[in-house]
Amino acid sequence: MVQAKALTKRFGEFEAVRGIDVEVRRGEAFGFLGPNGAGKSSTMRMIASVSPRTDGDLKVLGLDPDTDGPRIRARLGVVPQQDNLDNELTVRQNLQVYGRYFGLSRAETRRKAVELLEFAQLTDRAEAEVEPLSGGMKRRLTIARSLVNDPELLLLDEPTTGLDPQARHLLWDRLFRLKAQGVTLIVTTHYMDEAEQLCDRLVVMDGGRIVAEGSPAQLISRYSTREVLELRFPPGQEFPPEHFADLAERVEPLPDRILLYTATGEAALEQVHARGLRPLSSLVRRSTLEDVFLRLTGRTLVD
Numbered sequence: 424m425v426q427a428k429a430l431t432k433r434f435g436e437f438e439a440v441r442g443i444d445v446e447v448r449r450g451e452a453f454g455f456l457g458p459n460g461a462g463k464s465s466t467m468r469m470i471a472s473v474s475p476r477t478d479g480d481l482k483v484l485g486l487d488p489d490t491d492g493p494r495i496r497a498r499l500g501v502v503p504q505q506d507n508l509d510n511e512l513t514v515r516q517n518l519q520v521y522g523r524y525f526g527l528s529r530a531e532t533r534r535k536a537v538e539l540l541e542f543a544q545l546t547d548r549a550e551a552e553v554e555p556l557s558g559g560m561k562r563r564l565t566i567a568r569s570l571v572n573d574p575e576l577l578l579l580d581e582p583t584t585g586l587d588p589q590a591r592h593l594l595w596d597r598l599f600r601l602k603a604q605g606v607t608l609i610v611t612t613h614y615m616d617e618a619e620q621l622c623d624r625l626v627v628m629d630g631g632r633i634v635a636e637g638s639p640a641q642l643i644s645r646y647s648t649r650e651v652l653e654l655r656f657p658p659g660q661e662f663p664p665e666h667f668a669d670l671a672e673r674v675e676p677l678p679d680r681i682l683l684y685t686a687t688g689e690a691a692l693e694q695v696h697a698r699g700l701r702p703l704s705s706l707v708r709r710s711t712l713e714d715v716f717l718r719l720t721g722r723t724l725v726d
């Protein structure tokens with residue numbers, strides 16, 4: 424569905440995307456993870472055929488965006504990071520007007536609107552104006568609108584940012600259904616649990632380059648341990664990382680706690696107690712994609 428080799432994007436002297444290789448297979452959910460400024464949005468805009476590449480090769484749906492942009496865009500669905508719905512139209516009209524942009528007849532847009540309203544669970548709001556809708560409803564409408572042309576490839580930029588947990592899980596359910604219907608998904612997200620839930624494969628980008636690639640399980644296995652032991656000690660009671668070096672594969676001190684990356688967190692905790700140490704609290708949890716992400720990209724805030 425997407426094949427990129429040495430894909431590069433420059434803005435003047437600034438190189439936003441630095442020669443990345445990406446391959447997205449039909450029917451999968453593929454993710455781009457990375458901190459702000461990593462190059463995710465620039466890559467997505469090139470795939471969406473709205474921003475020309477500076478260098479490298481790119482094929483989307485087997486076509487070259489430089490020469491076949493309109494043909495590609497006709498077969499894509501795009502969910503932007505910020506909802507850009509028409510607030511002066513009703514929910515139903517937003518779908519019908521958008522369908523006309525793709526050359527659908529009035530009868531087809533009416534039929535499609537009914538189908539998509541049901542998919543997005545917005546049938547009871549069909550005649551409502553957009554402005555009073557909740558954030559979750561607006562997001563569902565934006566996704567429904569992106570499906571009006573029956574896209575083969577759906578691009579979702581931060582699809583659940585700002586939504587409450589219930590709205591996020593409902594959107595995940597809608598996206599699972601689309602994937603089951605054969606739609607290929609490309610997702611950017613800052614939520615690591617979302618990436619674990621949605622993505623079959625993903626890449627982690629940092630500084631315009633790909634620093635890791637694989638399934639969520641593969642990345643956790645490759646860059647982290649099976650479990651993490653989190654220890655919090657009383658204020659003023661600090662221990663250097665070397666104090667726990669023999670208990671874990673990796674030790675990471677943080678301002679409020681210390682993390683021990685280990686195969687068996689309970690065994691490491693027993694050793695901590697055996698040394699006479701009594702943390703205020705302890706937590707054994709499984710490693711997550713967030714542990715991988717922070718190890719690869721760092722904990723420093725990027726603006």
